[in-house]
Amino acid sequence: MTRPLRVRAAALAAVPVIAFPPAASAAAPAAAEPPAPVQAAVDYCGDQCADILPPGQNGNATLVDILAHQVFGTMPRHAGDQMVPYDRLLHSYTGLTDAQLDDFFNDASFGVPAGQVESRVRPRADVEIVRDRATGVPHITGTTREGTMFGAGYAAAGDRLFLIDVFRRLGRGELTSFAGGAPSNQALEQSLWRGAPYTEADLQAQIDRVAASGPRGAQALADVEDYVAGMNAYIDEARADRDYPGEYVLTGHMDAITQRGTIEHFTPTDVVGIASVVGLLFGGGGGGEVASGLALLAFQERYGAQEGERLYEAWRAQNDPESVLTVHEGEFPYAQSPEDPVGVALADPGSVVPHELVRDASGAAASGASAEPVPQSEGTATEPAPTATPGGAEDLVAPGEVEENLEHVRGLFNDGVLPGDLISDPDGMSNALLVAGEHTASGDPIMVAGPQTGYFSPQLLMVQELQGPGISARGASFPGLSFYVQIGRGPDYAWSPTSASQDITDTFALRLCEPDGSAPTTESRHYLDGEDCVPFEELSVDNSWTPTVADQTPAGSYRLLSLRTPYGLVESFATVDGTPVAYVTRRSTYLREVDSIIGFQQFNEPAAITSAADFQRAAFDVGYAFNWFYTDTDDIAFFNSGANPVRAQGTDPNLPIWSEPAYQWQDWNPADNGARYHPFAERPQVVNQDYISNWNNRQAAGYTSGWGMGAVHRGDLLDGRISALIAEGHAFTRASLVQTMMEAGVADLRAEQVLPELLRVIDSAPVDDPELAAAVAELRAWHEDGSLRREPELGAGEYVHAEAIHTLDAWWPLLVRAQFEPGLGTPLYEQLTRLVQINETPSGGQNGGGGSGGSPNQSQPHRGSAFQYGWWGYVDKDLRAVLGEEVQGGFGTAYCGGGELAQCRAVLLETLAQAAAEPWETTYPGDAECDSGDQLCADSIVHSTLGGITQPRIAWQNRPTYQAVHQFPARRTDPPPGG
CATH class of the missing domain: 2.30.120.10 (Aminohydrolase, N-terminal nucleophile (Ntn) domain, beta-sheet knob region)
Incomplete structure (x- = not known):
């Protein structure tokens, strides 16, 4: 039996709260001369820039921090202080004003006011790191560029050292040896190694090639080397001060008693390995051609060669004319299937x-x-956990009790350091809303945007400010790559990405x-x-x-x-x-992960970014598949980045092809995987459209999308709201654009976009059954009230329209199968569900009514991101065809009820009756977090634990996990706001 942790209560005040050394223990300056004064950066945002990163900035916790957290519920300072404002916006966005934004976002201005300094550290003479009291964000100012980069590495290790180490090991295929053999660790390690295996020579070759590419490449290598030196300096100090993350003890790398063990220094090639993880997670796209080929063969087996190919193309819908687009005008052809492709190499069915x-x-x-996972923390984010106060750790744990105290936290990592599907399902990420100045109250453009990278403790991103020669930026970066800000703002401009996933x-x-x-x-x-x-x-x-x-x-x-x-x-x-x-x-980015560093370098360099056009050119230097969004005081802009290879004439990028030279990418070099890429002019882009929105939807007409990007997409939730408000003549403020984002973030895509067609089919005749009529009335009332999954107020304990929400959750998987399987046949239907999952709800629990015949390909529960993948567009098009409407990009045939309205209606009512009668305990099965049948809890967001600090659940919201609000009233040619 594990005995309870014995901690001296009187010593609780001595628990250290931050993983970076306090000012008193900072390293002495490297040189004897007095440090140069640090100059404040000029800021043109005028207090109109804000951001938030739940759960908090601090991602390092000492062993004592972790033990105290587990026993007393104390939270290291800044480890969870952004959870409450983030969560409460959901319950407070109606009637939101600009003055109230500070209640839900942090000030993202440059610098720290004198009265708001929490700590000030000079790890060496040419850099100062100031952390603010409100968030603990490091504001790094260097008198030299080398010092700025050194400070960035030092601060990153102070906030995320163990997480950076995890990503280093993951990038080298060594996660299980480092963090343990839990099944999720194994799954993640295998996924990464399958997509990005590298030798040490491969990693070094990438560095050498980019460093030799010109002045920017040489500067990038120098920046990385200085950054790594800063991380290593922090490691040395933390070990000397016994202030390193406690996870090193929990995973067996350090001994809490003798202090013997290893925290290895980082190298530049480690940074390349981390970049490969991030690139594969968020900046890839395409693949799956073998599965697409099998689907084509299955269509032809079912319908014959010619009709089967036609139906395959209709279901593939790579350029659906009804899909929501980010660029409203113009065409950007890319990766389209030719009429008579050459070199196709389709697998024989059953041979793969x-x-x-x-x-x-x-x-x-x-x-x-494996060990049984330990449930994460209970409760909801209502108030911050008690915060421990700084001090020494020597009196907290009695001598001789360390081992039994460690027993108390066995299983802390929830059966693995990282979730196993982090790479297998990474693409549902991020959104962006931008409105041109002619549609804002002030005349200045507004951007509300951020990456939807999942909910983790600590978060996968960290926030920082970098000020030094040639660099001036604040925003979010991936730990281990934070020598540049990757998502954020400069003095008078801001930028943010979404995952593009083009092929x-x-x-x-x-x-x-x-x-x-x-x-x-x-x-x-x-x-x-x-x-x-x-x-x-x-x-x-x-x-x-x-x-x-x-x-x-x-x-x-x-x-x-x-x-x-x-x-x-x-x-x-x-x-x-x-x-x-x-x-x-x-x-195309394999063996070329480092190439994108040049684009990010320019984003951080104000001299390089003086206009929207400059930003688009810099984004073109990013090889990863991202959509980039930009704003300043005059313009809003969009650009799609990625190393888009120019393929051999006549080949089909959506099917496997033979490897003969005639079918290879043009100018392809097998030595370094270089090739000819589509030029700048052929990339989806726009400047000063009335508005720009994206939620991982299609970029532009002609730009081939993946499976399932059809007539209904969650991008419609943003696009429809913004376009309607502009049509009404609404003058946007920062608050009203945040409101637009938030309402879309609690909307059920199926209820808003597809339920009207379902009701139209049902309404084609009276519903005689009283119970069915009541279910239909509840669904109709929910739709008419906005189709939101939202409590009426914080703490209400259930959704408005809870019965209707349950009915649709239970109905959708039953409906999809009954609507399509009879016409497609089981083999083809199941092949299509492997390519496009039928459902992605917040709870992730509906897999066909608890085994009652639906598809099991459902999303991970408790993760927040929802409604990205599903058969929404397929259902919508088919129902409109049954209703006799002309459908652009339709199937040319109707499936529901064999195309007969009365029979389709019977299918809908039969499955609706099953759904309405399904017990809530079946629709929302219990788990380690929730009792079965608890709808609100089933939807709730749980932060996956990446270390020893857990977080409370928060209410479901389909929202970026780092989010920023930017509006610039001035630019560098104007006086700074406020003088």
Whole structure:
């Protein structure tokens, strides 16, 4: 039995609260001469810039912090202080005014007022780090560029050292050896290694190539080296002060008694590895061509070659004319399927065998054994947890009790450091709303935007301000990459991205061979490169683990083995017309992760960004697939970045193709994966459209989208509201644009956009059954009241229209299957659900009415982001076809009820009756957080724990996890606001 933690109550006041050393313990200046004075940056925002990052800035906690948090509920300072304002906006956005924004966002002005300084540290003579009392954000000012970068690294380690280490290990395929063998750690590690395996030489080659590319590349390398030096200086000080993150003890890397252990210094190649993680998570796109090919074959098997191909194209809907667009006018053709594609290499049905990544598994890796996860914290974010006060830790834990105290926090990491689907389902990220000055009350443009990177404790992003020679910016960055601000603002401009996910990944088929000339099979591990039969290059990493305090997964080990060719990474083996092949995937940013550093460098350099056009040109230098949004006092702008390869004429980027030279990307260099890319003019872009909105929807006409980006998309929730307000002549303020975002963030896409068509079909005849009529009336009332999933007030305990919300949650998966499976047939229906999941609700619990026949491909519960992926557009188009309407980009046939209105209505009513009768306990199954049947709790957001500090649940909201509000009343050619 685990005994309770014995802590001296009188010593609670001695719990240290921040992981960065206080000013008194700061390092002495590196040089003897007095430090140069630090000058305040000129700010043109006029107190009209704000941001928020829940749960808080501080992501480091000492062992004592963690123990006190677990026993007494104390929270390290700034570890959770942004949760309450973030959550309360949901309940307070109606009637919001500009004056009230400060209640829900932090001041994002440059600098710290004299009376608001919490700490001031000079880790060396040429840089000062000031943290403000309100948030603990580091404001880093250097008298030299080298000092500024050093300070950025020092501050990043002070806020996220353990998390940076986790991402370093993940980028090298070493997460389980570092953090434990929990199943989620294994899944995440394998996903990353499958998509971005690198050798040390690969990482260094990227650095060398970019550093030699010109002055900007050389400066970038110098910046990274100084940044890494700052992180390492912090590590040395934290070890000397015994002030390092407690997770190093919990994962067995440090000994709490002897202080022996290792926290390894960082290197520039570690930064490249971290960049590969971020790029794969948020800046990739495409792939899946083998699955698309199997869908094409399934359509042809069902309907015949010609009709099957036509229906495949209708369902693929790569350029749906009804889809919401970010750029309202103009066409930007990219990645479109040609009429008669060449080089197509479709797998024979049933022949595809995925490449086996995991080898030589033993112990827990072979058995799947793991410790039971410990539930995360209870309650909701109503008030901040008590904050411990600074002081020494020596009296908190009695001598000899460290080991039993550590027992108290076994399982702290919730069965893994990071969720296993972080990479497998990364694309539902971020939104942006921008309004041109002619539609604002002040005449100055407004932007409300931010990345929807998921809810974690600590958060995956951190906020900072960087001021130094050639750099002036404030905003969010990924820890380990925060030598530049990646999302934020300069003196008189601001920018923010969303994940674009355009197709920058292709699949090629390599013919297999045997070196002795014998007949190959799908078990062969050589391939034809021209006339030569060559072996696959093997990239492997060995991982082993033993139980630790944080992760009690029994000891185990395995080897990760990726097979690489110059043509790409092996994804699977199959036959094509009986010929054994390896399918390899090639991402245009693979081996080129570092290239994007040049674009981010310019974002932070005011001299490089003096206009919207300058920003668009800088964004063009980012190779990752992002949508970029920009504002200053005159303009709003959009630009889509990414290394979009120019493909061989006639090839289809949506299907696998042969690897012969005739079908390769133009000017492709297998040595470094360079190629010819689509030029600036061919990228979706716009300046000073009336408004710009994006929620990961299609960018522009002609720009090919992924599966499921059709007539209904969650982007409609933003676009429809903004366009309607502009049509009414509304003059936007910062507060009213935030209101628009927030209302879209609590809307149910299905209820707002698809329920009207469902009701129209049902209304084609009277509903005689009283119970069904009541269910229909409840659904109608919900839709007419705004289709929101929202409590009437904070703490009400249930949604307005809770019954209708339950009915639709239970109905949707039943409806989709009943509507489409009879016409498509089970094999084709199931193949399509592998390409596009049918549902993504806040709770993630509806998988077909608790096993009553729906698709299981539902979203992860408690994650916030919802309504990105689903069959919303398919259902909508089909119902309109049944109603006899002309549907642009429709199927050309109707599925519901065989296309007969009366039969379709019968299908809807039958499934609606099932849904209305479904017990709430079935629709909302219980979990570690919630009792079964608790609708509000099932929807709630739970912060995934990445360390020893947990967070309370908050109410569901479909909203960025770092969000900023920007409006600039002046620019550098004007006097600063307020003189």
